[in-house]
Amino acid sequence: xxxxxxxxxxxxxxxxxxxxxxxLLFQVQPLVGRFxxxxxxxxxxxxxxxxLFFQVTLLxxxxxxxxxxxxxxxxxxxxxxxxxxxxxxxxxxxxVSAAWKPVDSxxxxxxxxxxxxxxxxxxxxxxxxxxPLLQSWFTRRMPQRAVYRLYGLSNAGSLxxxxxYPLLFEPNLTRVAQASAWSVGYVxxxxxxxxxxxxxxxxxxxIEAQEAADVAAQDAAADxxxxxxAAPTWSVLLxxxxxxxxxxxxxxxxxxxxxxDVAVVPFLWVLPLALYLLTFIxxxxxxxxxxxxxxxxxxxVGGTGSAAALARNVSVGLPTQIAFLSLALFAxxxxxxxxxxxxxxxxxxxxxxYLTVAAGGAAGGLFVALLAPVIFTxxxxxxxxxxxxxxxxxxVSARDREWLFRRRWPESTLLLGTACxxxxxxxxxxxxxxxxxxxxxxxxxxxNFYGVLRVYQTQRDGNDFVEMHQGNVIHGSQFTDSARxxxxxxxxxxxxxxxxxxxxxxxxxxxxxxxxSPGILALPALPGKGPLHVGVIGMGAGxxxxxxxxxxxxxxxxxxxxxxxxxxxxxxxxDQHPAEVSVVLGDARIMLxxxxxxxxxxxxxxxxxxxxxxxxxxxxxxxxxxxxxYAQHLKPDGLLALHISNHxxxxxxxxxxxxxxxxxxxQIIESPGDAERHGTEPSVWVVITNNPQFLATLGLRxxxxxxxxxxxxxxxxxxxxxxxxxxxxx
Numbered sequence: 001x002x003x004x005x006x007x008x009x010x011x012x013x014x015x016x017x018x019x020x021x022x023x024l025l026f027q028v029q030p031l032v033g034r035f036x037x038x039x040x041x042x043x044x045x046x047x048x049x050x051x052l053f054f055q056v057t058l059l060x061x062x063x064x065x066x067x068x069x070x071x072x073x074x075x076x077x078x079x080x081x082x083x084x085x086x087x088x089x090x091x092x093x094x095x096v097s098a099a100w101k102p103v104d105s106x107x108x109x110x111x112x113x114x115x116x117x118x119x120x121x122x123x124x125x126x127x128x129x130x131x132p133l134l135q136s137w138f139t140r141r142m143p144q145r146a147v148y149r150l151y152g153l154s155n156a157g158s159l160x161x162x163x164x165y166p167l168l169f170e171p172n173l174t175r176v177a178q179a180s181a182w183s184v185g186y187v188x189x190x191x192x193x194x195x196x197x198x199x200x201x202x203x204x205x206x207i208e209a210q211e212a213a214d215v216a217a218q219d220a221a222a223d224x225x226x227x228x229x230a231a232p233t234w235s236v237l238l239x240x241x242x243x244x245x246x247x248x249x250x251x252x253x254x255x256x257x258x259x260x261d262v263a264v265v266p267f268l269w270v271l272p273l274a275l276y277l278l279t280f281i282x283x284x285x286x287x288x289x290x291x292x293x294x295x296x297x298x299x300x301v302g303g304t305g306s307a308a309a310l311a312r313n314v315s316v317g318l319p320t321q322i323a324f325l326s327l328a329l330f331a332x333x334x335x336x337x338x339x340x341x342x343x344x345x346x347x348x349x350x351x352x353x354y355l356t357v358a359a360g361g362a363a364g365g366l367f368v369a370l371l372a373p374v375i376f377t378x379x380x381x382x383x384x385x386x387x388x389x390x391x392x393x394x395x396v397s398a399r400d401r402e403w404l405f406r407r408r409w410p411e412s413t414l415l416l417g418t419a420c421x422x423x424x425x426x427x428x429x430x431x432x433x434x435x436x437x438x439x440x441x442x443x444x445x446x447x448n449f450y451g452v453l454r455v456y457q458t459q460r461d462g463n464d465f466v467e468m469h470q471g472n473v474i475h476g477s478q479f480t481d482s483a484r485x486x487x488x489x490x491x492x493x494x495x496x497x498x499x500x501x502x503x504x505x506x507x508x509x510x511x512x513x514x515x516x517s518p519g520i521l522a523l524p525a526l527p528g529k530g531p532l533h534v535g536v537i538g539m540g541a542g543x544x545x546x547x548x549x550x551x552x553x554x555x556x557x558x559x560x561x562x563x564x565x566x567x568x569x570x571x572x573x574x575d576q577h578p579a580e581v582s583v584v585l586g587d588a589r590i591m592l593x594x595x596x597x598x599x600x601x602x603x604x605x606x607x608x609x610x611x612x613x614x615x616x617x618x619x620x621x622x623x624x625x626x627x628x629x630y631a632q633h634l635k636p637d638g639l640l641a642l643h644i645s646n647h648x649x650x651x652x653x654x655x656x657x658x659x660x661x662x663x664x665x666x667q668i669i670e671s672p673g674d675a676e677r678h679g680t681e682p683s684v685w686v687v688i689t690n691n692p693q694f695l696a697t698l699g700l701r702x703x704x705x706x707x708x709x710x711x712x713x714x715x716x717x718x719x720x721x722x723x724x725x726x727x728x729x730x
Contacts, residue, residue, distance in 0.1 A: 022157030038620030061128025078201035152285030244360025290338035302327030332389035476541020497669030497685020548579030557588035
């Protein structure tokens with residue numbers, strides 16, 4: 001039955017072409033993400049928006065394959081695809097032009113989508129269409145299972161790409177070299193796919209004749225025996241879409257949860273995506289391995305652990321959080337994709353199936369990337385996704401009357417239903433508690449592309465504060481009583497690294513700015529040399545403005561416009577001091593680059609890097625290239641202060657490496673904080689400067705970097721999160 005092998009490309013060529021296309025499809029995702037991430041602040045939403053583009057383009061590729069196979073004859077299909085393949089070569093070599101760098105922080109998601117469309121849209125579209133199109137050409141040749149196993153092969157190629165990127169390509173090749181290697185691979189793919197298309201074009205008449213004979217034979221058999229294959233109903237299409245959308249929501253929401261409190265790095269993109277693809281491979285290539293019962297048990301363990309880990313936040317180690325979130329993601333996606341496979345159609349409707357699954361994936365991406373930031377003021381999508389997976393597990397468990405507990409289906413169903421309900425109640429209860437004032441009385445809240453911000457009036461350590469929260473991290477705090485409202489709090493107290501720098505850096509007359517502050521170490525005054533020009537990367541509530549003196553100029557760089565709005569509306573740091581304060585909205589690195597290109601050397605006396613997204617570190621602000629930019633905007637004896645307090649990452653080696661690359665000594669300044677009296681928290685700052693006179697005043701602090709101290713130099717091309725992960729209990 002079906003066309004003979006001589007009329008079609010060899011199966012080895014077919015399989016290899018599908019494998020290469022899938023590999024390139026998922027190699028380009030983290031590669032392009034590395035280009036885009038630093039331009040838009042380095043937050044989790046950048047990767048989520050990239051994923052949305054890839055999902056929507058994948059849907060376009062599947063739609064193209066579906067329409068091509070349904071509306072055109074084999075010769076026309078082959079000719080059309082050959083033209084598209086050759087036209088896509090015009091997009092090579094792969095590159096993302098620096099002209100796409102944003103000029104401000106508005107419309108970030110739209111700019112990312114437009115940039116990706118122009119930069120990689122054509123090749124990605126062609127790669128997306130390859131799997132379903134080639135499978136549709138050969139549907140009549142292969143039995144039903146073999147066709148869907150090619151889908152498993154495609155996902156295996158995707159998984160291979162994701163695993164090799166952080167382990168092989170990223171550590172050893174620059175971004176430009178990676179893009180060049182990918183472009184060569186794409187040319188190889190075009191040659192292989194063109195060979196398949198040419199074979200179909202040459203043998204189109206024979207293929208059509210064989211197909212006509214097959215259809216006649218099927219019709220004759222249908223007259224004598226079974227009814228013809230029925231097309232999927234609308235209810236079936238909706239179920240396919242919902243299952244695919246739920247899996248996509250779990251993927252993107254889990255990635256957001258992982259990245260918002262650590263760092264947005266390829267590994268934390270790749271791990272969830274790899275698990276997501278692994279479930280596709282298992283379910284489509286080995287459907288017998290799918291067990292709803294075991295998946296539900298894993299979901300219960302992973303979901304409960306995730307809820308507990310997120311509720312406890314930073315007291316749970318990063319490996320533990322990753323383990324529980326990954327387990328919940330794997331179990332939830334196994335349920336979604338396992339149920340998809342159970343409902344897969346006859347190969348005659350293969351492209352319908354793939355198109356619907358892609359539509360569901362794109363719908364999930366639209367929900368997480370575009371809709372959720374508009375309709376929610378918190379990261380509700382992860383609790384919603386996990387809750388929906390629990391409901392799905394309950395439905396599936398009720399349907400499958402035998403699984404782990406053989407012949408005891410009522411008891412097992414009751415057990416699973418109770419456990420899933422407990423997770424639902426736990427998660428929804430946690431979200432309600434957070435939003436209804438567990439932290440304190442909520443004064444304001446908002447969410448945009450750059451994250452979730454809330455302002456609370458709360459009580460902590462016997463004091464009343466107004467606090468700015470991003471996720472579970474406090475980014476600014478102010479005493480509510482007027483007597484202490486001008487006190488610098490949190491990580492910015494007068495005994496912190498930044499407090500010592502701003503209090504002790506040379507001023508007119510050498511006045512001792514800390515002498516009037518009880519309990520704070522007073523250091524010798526330095527000769528004055530005029531008002532300070534201070535740059536601050538990361539605004540928070542504007543706490544550092546408390547250090548301003550008359551005549552000083554403070555220039556804040558802040559990527560999130562909502563931060564400035566809340567800082568001015570709910571806090572009073574910016575209007576309590578007589579300095580000239582300006583705010584530049586946009587990614588600090590890009591804004592500093594543009595100022596330099598315009599000939600605007602800021603000549604800062606002090607430049608403070610205090611940028612965090614939640615508790616995550618924007619890596620592009622700690623690289624050698626960015627350090628050189630900082631040095632350009634500093635006076636020769638100016639000072640660079642880095643805030644490196646972090647629950648998960650030990651950034652001291654990175655700060656030392658940056659100082660070493662600049663040829664300047666570094667000092668580490670740790671302070672224990674005094675929450676009860678001054679509202680301050682423990683902090684770690686690094687001071688980098690060529691000013692030996694000022695460094696001499698820090699003699700009571702930790703000594704200069706010693707030769708045996710570990711140093712790491714991050715660059716735009718090479719940075720490793722694993723090198724700076726803190727161990728348990730550190």
